[in-house]
Amino acid sequence: MTRPFNSIYSHGFIRAAVCIPVLRVADPGFNLEQTIRLAKKASDINAGLALFPEMGISAYSNEDLFHQDALLEACEDAVIKLIEASQNLTPVILAGSPMQVEGKLFNCALIIYQGRLLGIVPKTFIPNYREFYEKRQFTSANDAITDYVNFLGQKIPFGNNLVFDAVNVKNFSIAAEICEDLWTPIPPSTYCALAGATIIANLSASNITIGKAEYRRNLCASHSGKCISAYLYSAAGPGESTTDLAWDGYALIYESSELLAKSERFIDKPQIIAADIDIEKLAQERMRTTSFNDSAGIIKDKLRSMRHIGFEFQIPSAKISLMRNVERFPFVPENPLKRDERCFEAYNIQIHGLMKRLSSSGINKIVIGVSGGLDSTQALIVAAKTMDRLGLSRKNILGYTLPGFATSKTTHKNAVLLMESLGIKSQEIDIRPLALQMMKDIGHPFAENNPVYDITFENIQAGERTSILFRLANFHKAMVLGTGDLSEIALGWSTYGVGDHMSHYNVNASVPKTMIQHLIRWVINTDQFAPETGIILRSILDTEISPELIPPKQGETEQPAQSTEAVIGPYELQDFNLYYITRFGFRPGKVAFLSHHAWHDRTKGKWSDLLAPEKRNQYNIKDIKKWLHVFLYRFFKISQFKRSAAPNSPKVGSGGSLSPRGDWRAPSDSEAVVWIDELQKNVPDEI
Ligand SMILES: Nc1ncnc2c1ncn2[C@@H]1O[C@H](COP(=O)(O)OP(=O)(O)OC[C@H]2O[C@@H]([n+]3cccc(C(=O)O)c3)[C@H](O)[C@@H]2O)[C@@H](O)[C@H]1O
Ligand SMILES: Nc1ncnc2c1ncn2[C@@H]1O[C@H](COP(=O)(O)OP(=O)(O)OP(=O)(O)O)[C@@H](O)[C@H]1O
Numbered sequence: 156m157t158r159p160f161n162s163i164y165s166h167g168f169i170r171a172a173v174c175i176p177v178l179r180v181a182d183p184g185f186n187l188e189q190t191i192r193l194a195k196k197a198s199d200i201n202a203g204l205a206l207f208p209e210m211g212i213s214a215y216s217n218e219d220l221f222h223q224d225a226l227l228e229a230c231e232d233a234v235i236k237l238i239e240a241s242q243n244l245t246p247v248i249l250a251g252s253p254m255q256v257e258g259k260l261f262n263c264a265l266i267i268y269q270g271r272l273l274g275i276v277p278k279t280f281i282p283n284y285r286e287f288y289e290k291r292q293f294t295s296a297n298d299a300i301t302d303y304v305n306f307l308g309q310k311i312p313f314g315n316n317l318v319f320d321a322v323n324v325k326n327f328s329i330a331a332e333i334c335e336d337l338w339t340p341i342p343p344s345t346y347c348a349l350a351g352a353t354i355i356a357n358l359s360a361s362n363i364t365i366g367k368a369e370y371r372r373n374l375c376a377s378h379s380g381k382c383i384s385a386y387l388y389s390a391a392g393p394g395e396s397t398t399d400l401a402w403d404g405y406a407l408i409y410e411s412s413e414l415l416a417k418s419e420r421f422i423d424k425p426q427i428i429a430a431d432i433d434i435e436k437l438a439q440e441r442m443r444t445t446s447f448n449d450s451a452g453i454i455k456d457k458l459r460s461m462r463h464i465g466f467e468f469q470i471p472s473a474k475i476s477l478m479r480n481v482e483r484f485p486f487v488p489e490n491p492l493k494r495d496e497r498c499f500e501a502y503n504i505q506i507h508g509l510m511k512r513l514s515s516s517g518i519n520k521i522v523i524g525v526s527g528g529l530d531s532t533q534a535l536i537v538a539a540k541t542m543d544r545l546g547l548s549r550k551n552i553l554g555y556t557l558p559g560f561a562t563s564k565t566t567h568k569n570a571v572l573l574m575e576s577l578g579i580k581s582q583e584i585d586i587r588p589l590a591l592q593m594m595k596d597i598g599h600p601f602a603e604n605n606p607v608y609d610i611t612f613e614n615i616q617a618g619e620r621t622s623i624l625f626r627l628a629n630f631h632k633a634m635v636l637g638t639g640d641l642s643e644i645a646l647g648w649s650t651y652g653v654g655d656h657m658s659h660y661n662v663n664a665s666v667p668k669t670m671i672q673h674l675i676r677w678v679i680n681t682d683q684f685a686p687e688t689g690i691i692l693r694s695i696l697d698t699e700i701s702p703e704l705i706p707p708k709q710g711e712t713e714q715p716a717q718s719t720e721a722v723i724g725p726y727e728l729q730d731f732n733l734y735y736i737t738r739f740g741f742r743p744g745k746v747a748f749l750s751h752h753a754w755h756d757r758t759k760g761k762w763s764d765l766l767a768p769e770k771r772n773q774y775n776i777k778d779i780k781k782w783l784h785v786f787l788y789r790f791f792k793i794s795q796f797k798r799s800a801a802p803n804s805p806k807v808g809s810g811g812s813l814s815p816r817g818d819w820r821a822p823s824d825s826e827a828v829v830w831i832d833e834l835q836k837n838v839p840d841e842i
């Protein structure tokens with residue numbers, strides 16, 4: 156299927172609007188006008204859904220006026236006019252009104268779409284305690300006998316078991332419930348979610364008292380998390396009666412416990428908030444969280460009684476850019492507080508993993524190759540802290556510089572200074588004689604002074620280093636600490652087996668490169684080590700990322716000659732790809748859309764204060780597509796065999812493990828064709 160690239164509706168998003176109109180008590184004509192005005196605004200911003208508060212047509216605080224025929228008739232008239240007005244509007248409208256059915260009065264959500272009343276959902280839990288006296292006027296959905304009502308000559312589904320499915324948009328399924336319904340142990344929307352509703356809308360009229368706003372947020376967050384759904388919440392505000400209560404008017408949009416948008420409170424003007432809900436992500440999460448589906452299994456009969464009402468959603472054809480913020484660094488939050496917490500946790504998970512492995516194995520020494528690059532630096536500082544926590548001397552860390560044909564002066568110097576400043580035991584072993592001997596033995600042309608820098612040339616060096624480190628571990632009763640990070644593991648950027656791929660325990664395997672960079676910055680900024688260590692760490696951060704396996708041209712020995720990112724792509728893009736493909740299973744087209752949104756303009760969105768302005772990059776769609784292609788090919792086609800044989804290592808982040816024993820079980824011989832085809836078909840070369 157080909158999809159126009161430039162619209163959120165091509166990438167599994169639905170724009171949802173939540174409206175807080177200014178109301179008048181017992182004035183349906185006025186309230187209708189306000190409702191239509193906001194519904195048009197929602198339509199103008201291409202929202203697929205617009206939610207209004209509980210009994211927004213009549214206002215909620217009518218009390219015994221609800222038993223007045225004049226008011227009920229005026230409400231019915233307003234509903235008819237709202238249905239008419241919806242004819243040319245984009246969103247499905249969820250509006251609240253009292254409705255007389257079977258001679259009883261119900262507090263209802265009306266689901267209206269383009270001139271049709273799709274269904275009516277009455278409130279199930281009618282509060283009748285403390286300040287609430289709703290049972291005096293209203294009947295619960297549970298006490299309704301009929302499943303349908305006749306409205307304007309049509310048979311309209313009626314009940315609290317309705318799910319509204321857009322038949323032409325996968326996973327766009329809506330359910331409604333009303334205020335108190337959410338405050339109960341088993342909200343009716345739980346069943347709707349288990350029956351497939353991805354967007355739950357709550358029409359509410361929640362009077363405000365001190366502290367209640369936070370409680371509502373907690374309810375919405377946890378319910379949307381448990382239901383793996385979006386939760387839209389619209390609580391009536393300005394205009395409701397203040398005879399005994401006060402109203403703050405509060406709109407919230409959550410997606411699986413994450414707050415996407417919220418309104419102001421205590422505002423005496425109409426408000427509308429909107430957010431793009433990733434229904435595809437919700438569906439993905441439900442598919443993989445099989446315990447969600449187990450919950451459906453135990454209430455099968457109840458779920459069989461749910462009714463699905465289909466409608467054809469007119470997908471807006473305009474170019475519609477994503478409204479939500481997509482972080483450039485999904486592994487490293489831009490928000491300093493969150494980032495600090497994440498760095499603290501990541502660092503401590505690494506340390507605790509290693510502490511446990513050392514104590515359980517009875518080994519108290521570590522062997523590590525220290526290159527002056529990022530990964531071995533991170534592993535080394537984790538090892539240093541581990542020794543501190545275990546009460547062992549840092550001299551139990553045996554660090555080795557292992558210069559080869561391509562080691563630059565800068566990395567070498569940084570490696571030596573770092574080991575010195577951390578007070579570990581250090582030694583240098585030149586790997587060139589060993590590597591040359593192997594080249595001679597196997598007949599590699601470099602042994603005869605021919606500058607052939609092929610994969611064999613590269614891997615001989617990585618292999619000799621590993622061989623030396625493992626034998627040193629035997630010799631010193633130590634364990635080889637692995638340094639390969641998650642990004643390298645995803646891209647297969649390591650030398651297999653007898654190479655940097657193998658170790659006794661790897662602390663970095665679940666930490667992507669962009670996070671390692673931030674962790675090192677965090678270690679500097681939080682003064683985890685002495686100030687002189689901080690200076691060396693800064694210099695390491697500023698060095699080009701390189702495997703240093705291909706020698707520089709004569710005389711250019713200062714900086715690494717090889718650039719990793721020139722071959723496998725910028726790590727900041729590859730980590731973005733890695734996160735969305737492995738954590739959420741998104742199609743490449745969607746990943747490119749998100750990546751373009753995040754990366755196309757360096758002046759947009761927030762940047763981490765830790766990242767210097769000259770390091771703030773931007774990428775056009777052509778580059779995004781090019782490097783995503785590299786990622787897809789390397790990840791799906793050529794590198795799984797390396798992951799299938801990975802050393803032990805602690806899982807650090809929710810989006811960050813490719814362990815074959817844990818988060819990523821995949822065949823070593825799969826094709827990449829479906830991902831690459833989808834990319835070619837759906838991602839343009841320019842926008
Ligand atoms: N599906 C499969 N199942 C089993 N074996 C498979 C296989 N596909 C290839 N192979 C075999 O695996 C071998 C290729 O793998 P491998 O020996 O690892 O070699 P390879 O992946 O070709 O090369 C290693 C790459 O990693 C880079 N590197 C190495 C070390 C450190 C760093 C760094 O910067 O961190 C980067 C280096 O620059 C080079 O580009 C071939 O001999 C091939 O026959
Ligand atoms: N010159 C070296 N001296 C000692 N160990 C080395 C040397 N070069 C590589 N190694 C070991 O091999 C590992 C892989 O090398 P590589 O160059 O990929 O990693 P790095 O330099 O630590 O970090 P980065 O991948 O970010 O450059 C290193 O982490 C280190 O343990």
Ligand SMILES: NC(=O)CC[C@H](N)C(=O)O
Binds near residue numbers: 209334335338361362
């Ligand atoms: N309208 C209602 O159902 C209000 C009851 C709900 N517990 C609230 O205070 O928000």
